[in-house]
Amino acid sequence: MNFRRIEIIFLVTFIAIDIFLFGMFKKNMDMQADNVSQGDSDSVIVKEMRNDQIKVGNLSKKNENAYYISGEQSDVLRNQMGQLANQTPQFVGHELESELKTPITVDKNNPRKSIDKLLTDSTFVLFGDQYVYSKNLSTSRNIVYNQKAMGSSIYSSEAQIRFTLNSNHQIVSYTQSYLQGIKSLRESSETISETRALIWLYQYNEIPNNTTVAWTNLGYTKLLSIDGDRVFIPTWIIAIRPQNSTQIQLKRINAFTGGIIKETDENLKNNPSSMN
Amino acid sequence: MRFSKYLIPLALTIAVVVSLTLSVVLWTNPANYRTNKQTSQTPQTQQMIKPKRYVYSPVQAIHTNADGSQQILVNKLVNTVTEVKKTMHNYKDPKIKTLSKNSRTDYFRIANQTDSIMLNYSDTVSMRALNAIVKNRFRKLPNYKINRIVLPTNNSTKLYLLYDKNFTVYEVDVKKHSLKSLNKVLKMDMRTQPASFKLLNNKPIVYVTTAVQMQPYKYLIDRQSDDYYVSRLLNTQDSTSINVKRRKNMTIYGDQSSLQLTFNSKNRMAEFSDFRPNHNRRNLTATINDSYKNLTKLGLPMDNVRFFSYDDNNRTVTYRTYVEGFPIFRTNGFGTVSTRTMNSSAQRILFSLDNPEVPLPSNKGYVSLPSTETMLKRLENHGYKLKDLQKVRLGYTWKKDSTSPLLIDLNPDWYVYYNNKWRSYTSLMNQY
Known part of the structure; x- marks a missing residue:
């Protein structure tokens, strides 16, 4: 059956061609999908970043919700510092500086655990329950707590407790600043995602090649001051570290608009006196 | 036996037909000619475009x-x-x-x-x-x-x-x-x-x-420069041909023929006229789609900007910025953006150069506004015909702050659509 054999050979060849064509067809469809979807362009840029020797961990694509918030600088710490025991508090420029008469020993490996417990005591630190430990800002000799605000925390020297430890893992002194009456100025709105924030920072050319993104955090940072009032906006705080270096640089991205916030911007742009 | 006799020719025919159809589809599909490079196009501008x-x-x-x-x-x-x-x-x-x-x-x-x-x-x-x-x-x-x-x-x-x-x-x-x-x-x-x-x-x-209790607001505004919009809107192929005319508080930018951008520095408004051919579509869905495209093209901050109204007669779509869920009205009744299609070769976009950005703490207490019924009765007693009144909204009045040009005050008020214009209750009551 010669004819039958030829038929079989043809059949096999055509099936092979079909499979090949179908593969091409599918690839085409994917390519079209690529062009429309925005998520993919994000991952392309992240890939580009990795090509530039920028080390990034896994990034979240989730949009969070956050507020514009305000708080007031006040003298409440000075008014209540009389109740602090075993220390000599001083109130200097809206900051409470206090030295402990007898140093307090904290857990060597986990100082946070000991301090968290101490913070509930209002004769040790005022309003201690309103602060939360910041792993990223703390070092072995300097433990930093940020003031809590609307489900997140404030990254500002105006709302912080910094504990100074000596080499024997003992707290010797601390500095505290406090904002009163923290409230939202408007209903919550959606922020940009971690990925987007990093991409924008990259596109502003703020991440040099050969660096590592050490950590990113969504917190509140100061946008402007009006008299005693402080206005904070949700900010993606991105810590980058050049390779072969331990120095960390903090970059800030406005989590609502995606704009970069320069350090110098803080008071300048919106200081009421300079606006007139 | 009989069955298997026809099986192979049948399968062969199907295979040939499938390969022919796939070939035709692939050859006629333009996506085939796109190179992979195009997918990694430069990402969008920094301005947040809201969906x-x-x-x-x-x-x-x-x-x-x-x-x-x-x-x-x-x-x-x-x-x-x-x-x-x-x-x-x-x-x-x-x-x-x-x-x-x-x-x-x-x-x-x-x-x-x-x-x-x-x-x-x-x-x-x-x-x-x-x-x-x-x-x-x-x-x-x-x-x-x-x-x-x-x-x-x-x-x-x-x-x-x-x-x-x-x-x-x-x-x-x-x-x-x-x-x-x-x-x-x-x-x-x-x-x-x-x-x-x-x-x-x-x-x-x-x-x-x-009676309604509403919170007055103070806002820091986002002020865009003229240049920003000139480069966004007039940036056509030959940017050399852009000319500028100044008249009192008006600055008019235009390319030779089809695009014109006018800034009014006094009321901080801009008008963009586009005389290029457009789709000139009339139905609601198409108009809204075209209008949205124009809105995103502007590059204005779109935070809390929402669709406010569509006027069938002159095909005008307006958008306003909302605060606490209530729209903002300027003294002339304008909101944030309005787009209008005049005919197949004229479109006009009116927009505000200043837009509320950051709310600021305000120590002003809540303001009380009368109930709708009371408000309408007072208007009637004042000599307004309720017949001419079509819509009623709670809203905020935009007012420049006296202390700084970058601050505005938003004061709650009633707004009524009276004789085809949005008027505030306060202004109507003060008129006579």
Whole structure:
């Protein structure tokens, strides 16, 4: 059956061609999908970043919700510092500086655990329950707590407790600043995602090649001051570290608009006196 | 035996036909000629472009209790409409039917049914706009016009769509879904304002039944320079040909023929005229789509900017910035952006160069506004004809702050659409 054999050979060849064509067809469809979807362009840029020797961990694509918030600088710490025991508090420029008469020993490996417990005591630190430990800002000799605000925390020297430890893992002194009456100025709105924030920072050319993104955090940072009032906006705080270096640089991205916030911007742009 | 005799020729024929069709499809599809490089195009500009479902969103939520009493859910810590919208992503197998037409009784029976949340659009939109909110689940439904969505909080298989103009009620049947998240929204931190939904001059509106407490605001504005818009809007192929004319407080940029951009430095407004051919489409969906394209092209900050109204006669679509769920009005009644299609070769976009950006702490207490009924009565006593009044809204009046050009004050007030213009209650009362 010669004819039958030829038929079989043809059949096999055509099936092979079909499979090949179908593969091409599918690839085409994917390519079209690529062009429309925005998520993919994000991952392309992240890939580009990795090509530039920028080390990034896994990034979240989730949009969070956050507020514009305000708080007031006040003298409440000075008014209540009389109740602090075993220390000599001083109130200097809206900051409470206090030295402990007898140093307090904290857990060597986990100082946070000991301090968290101490913070509930209002004769040790005022309003201690309103602060939360910041792993990223703390070092072995300097433990930093940020003031809590609307489900997140404030990254500002105006709302912080910094504990100074000596080499024997003992707290010797601390500095505290406090904002009163923290409230939202408007209903919550959606922020940009971690990925987007990093991409924008990259596109502003703020991440040099050969660096590592050490950590990113969504917190509140100061946008402007009006008299005693402080206005904070949700900010993606991105810590980058050049390779072969331990120095960390903090970059800030406005989590609502995606704009970069320069350090110098803080008071300048919106200081009421300079606006007139 | 007989069967296998025909099997091979048959299979061969099918294989040949399939390969031919696939070849034709591949050759005629232009995507085939695209190189892979094009996919990694430069990402969009830094300005945040808000999706259609954000701009064409309902702006008000009203809850009807089990006893029939109604209240507006006012934003405080959360945006109430956004929270309700989040619960609307899971509708399966939607089927629509017209429940009634031209019957006011049926319309209000559905709208004011007990245990329900009604979402109100600021003006008529088409089903496509709603489809964007429900994650494309309504894409197969006919493109009806709608004004309101009624979500029963105790019936998980039905929702209703209302069209004001001829009092049409549509019922959408969906597969059973959980109502837990919808009921959770009602427990969130928000302010409520007693209200009732009824007719004014034959048009359904939301009456506020008691005096309203509203918070005045102070905002820092985002001020864009002229250059920003010139480079965005007039940046055509030959940018050398842009000319500038200055007249008093007007600056006019234009390319030789088809584009013109006028800035008014006094009232901080700009007008962009585009005399290139456009689609000149007339139906609601197409106009909204074209308008949205123009809006995104502008590059104006779109935070809290929402669709406000569409005027059929002159094809003008307006957008306003919302605060706490209430729209902002300037002294001339203008909002944030308006786009207008005049004819197939003229489009005009009016927009504000200053836009509210950051709310600032204000120590002013709440301001009390009269109820709708009281407000209307006072207007009537003042000599205004209620007949000429078409719409009523609570809103905020834009006022320059005396201390700084970068600050504005937003003061709560009633707004009425009187003789085809948005006028504030205060200005009407002060007129005579």
